[in-house]
Amino acid sequence: MGAERTDMAAGGTSRRALLAMIGTVAGSAAMYHAMTRLGFAADSTYRGLPNLQGAPPGSTVLVLGAGLAGLTAALELRKAGYQVEVLEYQQRAGGRNWTLRGGDIVTELGGGVQHVGFDAGQYVNPGPWRIPYHHAAVLDTCRRHNVALEPFIQVNNNALLHNSRAFGGKPVRWREIQADFQGHVAELLGKVTNAGALDGSVSKDDKELLLEALRQWGALDRNMAYVANRASSERRGYASPPGGGIAGAPRFSDPLSREDVLDSRLWVWLAEAFIYEFQTTMFQPVGGMDAIGKALFAALGPEAIRFGRKVTEIRQDADGVRVVHVDAAQGGEALTSTAQWCVCTIPLTVLSQTQIDCSPALRAAIDAVPYFSVVKAGLQFKRRFWEEDDGIFGGISYTDLPITSISYPSHGAFSGGKAVLQGAYAWENPASYALTSLDPAERVRQIVEHGAALHPQYLHEYENGVAVAWHRVPWTLGCAGNWSDEARRDHYADLCALDNRLILAGEHASYLPAWQEGAILSALDAIERLHRRVMGG
């Protein structure tokens, strides 16, 4: 049954037939699209890899750090004709593009050691864990290097929202707060609109449209009231949902009162569904985020990277760059690497403790950016109780407890058996510092303890866990650059500027801090400028 046969059977639905008539029908919309191209044009600054070419024979670059920025820079510079040497503190490539699995050992500042006890196939991404659809550079990296992706579930309407001081400490469903907040807002605005409060500012036609919109969008009844009925239950869920046969008559649920919704402050979480970086559709690499770093490392080849090297000095003069580095584990004898140019992707937290020959402006920029404090945990449970008992498949529950959130795996739904969820994601709040201050065992214990307030099944199902406190990670000393508006105004251009033979790259040298996209785009921007300088531009 070939395509030709089908087109004939369908009678003129072939492309040829379409071409003849589409102009008249689609009209100006088609013209508009043809000219502007929707999509990445507006969603990303990424325009594909830069086509760098023609580096003078013998050109050399030292790349410091083998995270996504360093790996990207090294690969593209080598393509352009540079000899590249990469120095990396860890014994692995990827940097914060990192996945923990059973058998891994996490050693942190302070001496704490965690032996990851997950079963085979289980993992947690302690660093980046999700890829927005508009992070085109990351997605294109995955495409070029055959990193398989699967959907990442960010928003789950059936996940829990929990404030230990609201609703008697009981979690409620996201959909309940979402529907009820929206319903009450629509009802309030509908009432004052009907009472004429907007008559001066909204036209009569728009007033009618607004009322119609509020009624539908807010699930209001004919009297513009948000009450227990089919409309509101079709948003917030039913007391007893529609079923089959005689037994299936639904019972509507009672909305939470406006006062209870407002007082609960659980509406603070609703915006998580609207934020540009969290919008559908998000992705994750199949099997763990580190698939990206591994793929880039495989493309670069092991001979290009020296692992286990801690950079202690970055020296430069008119002739070149000289980097001093020691064995990362034991200190030991210093070695020196030299090159004509240097791309440095070392986190600013570490770099600010490093001796560098650079302008005072760059030094000030390096010292100006604090790093986010983040604690993330992976917990293994005997079974997927969040799916089996609670109907939560992927997505995130939020709480005012120090763990901040519980994130359920987007993969392996219905697979039965053990599973790992992300049991904490404390981000730049007092709790993240408090959890960081604990030794790992106590940190995990408290994370499990808090999670049980949302899921008492923790009691019976918990097996083992690991909690990474990013300020204690020796090779980054923090999660990501936390730029204030003031710091960016005063220092960002200096941080990104080519300083003689040295240029910085990494998520900290981007407007997308903490995102892998920022790291890659920063690297591409840096090497383009570096190459232009090399070529005499």
Add this chain to the structure above:
Amino acid sequence: MGAERTDMAAGGTSRRALLAMIGTVAGSAAMYHAMTRLGFAADSTYRGLPNLQGAPPGSTVLVLGAGLAGLTAALELRKAGYQVEVLEYQQRAGGRNWTLRGGDIVTELGGGVQHVGFDAGQYVNPGPWRIPYHHAAVLDTCRRHNVALEPFIQVNNNALLHNSRAFGGKPVRWREIQADFQGHVAELLGKVTNAGALDGSVSKDDKELLLEALRQWGALDRNMAYVANRASSERRGYASPPGGGIAGAPRFSDPLSREDVLDSRLWVWLAEAFIYEFQTTMFQPVGGMDAIGKALFAALGPEAIRFGRKVTEIRQDADGVRVVHVDAAQGGEALTSTAQWCVCTIPLTVLSQTQIDCSPALRAAIDAVPYFSVVKAGLQFKRRFWEEDDGIFGGISYTDLPITSISYPSHGAFSGGKAVLQGAYAWENPASYALTSLDPAERVRQIVEHGAALHPQYLHEYENGVAVAWHRVPWTLGCAGNWSDEARRDHYADLCALDNRLILAGEHASYLPAWQEGAILSALDAIERLHRRVMGG
């Protein structure tokens, strides 16, 4: 690295250690959960398969129709000890649980024939295509019969909303209408709240909370205004998004005006994200919805079903049921099947044309329910331009054109090559009747033509398509039971009641019309009542 070692390393995070302290910490919340169990308890009436047992030896049941309701009824009745015979009009089991692939032939009333020309691996589900997380009976069916599921993307913030009479006929992004509608609503309510319009009805404390909530939820600035800034761009998207290095400074986007948003009426689509049946996380069977029907058929075995039989008479008396059926394709000689009981899952559209010995009340109920008019299309394109050009991965775009929506495949993102999208889903509106009235070739042609208004790439990328108009499908004559409140009040109990030896089941005998969950729950409810009667209850 065993679990024991890990627990020791993590110092007391074992389950034993947890058990000792969790009661005091989690407190009343844990107690609450232990008693009520979140999840399916509130989300579904399904409590697992009924454990029917002990049918008297020699008990026989005729099941009419081998859709999900008929297959479920047949399987469970056989387990209970009944001899079961199933009569099915089609040459396949599954009913509306149906997937079209290359080589399939669709013959409709009026004589139209479509030869599906999709490439290998491509498919469209002309009937049900998504499974809500709370459709526990369907999900449990999949679990028991090893039907692999994957996430179905319903809401896509980057999909298009299109009104041919708004914005010059140009589609806009979902996220733009969503953010701007919400922002303008928040701004309006914030203004009147600040002006004192709510002072009589909202307490002073709640007024402050409301203003804070509106500011955050609506992305308003400090003056409660919705304007072009970082906050609004972080909802609606940027004119130029944040990037890396020197080149990465973002440019904010300009919100659409309140008037334009209201006048566009595109807010009508926003509720699609909030509806209970469309909430995250939804699923689809890997490779096509018909995996469910195939699995149930495999469990039942081919010997239990007679295919290609059109039921013409359903007779019953004190001794049993006698069903007359003819060859579905050619009419031909009538055969008769007999049994003690009959479970009839034939759609009411067809049943109303069938001679039945039943009460006037049941007959009136059968005749009381019109069926939804639905047209659905699958279109094959040479490439995934919606992903590659437009950044749309899964989800649904909506339009006022007759196609109503374009739904992008939730599977195979980034896979390159050809792909099939759902090019129309006209649901019980004038357009659905108009499209139904056309011969298939012209129907497909118009669907492609309309789709090009949203995606001009249709011009170059379209290959072939198929469009199912459900009112022309000979074995169902409509999509699903369209119960009015009045019809349900007057006839539903009669429709579901055991009528001597005959009982009806199917989505039409449920409060979840058009959903597979309704079909299965209806079947379980029906056979439980039938079995109770058989056992003398």
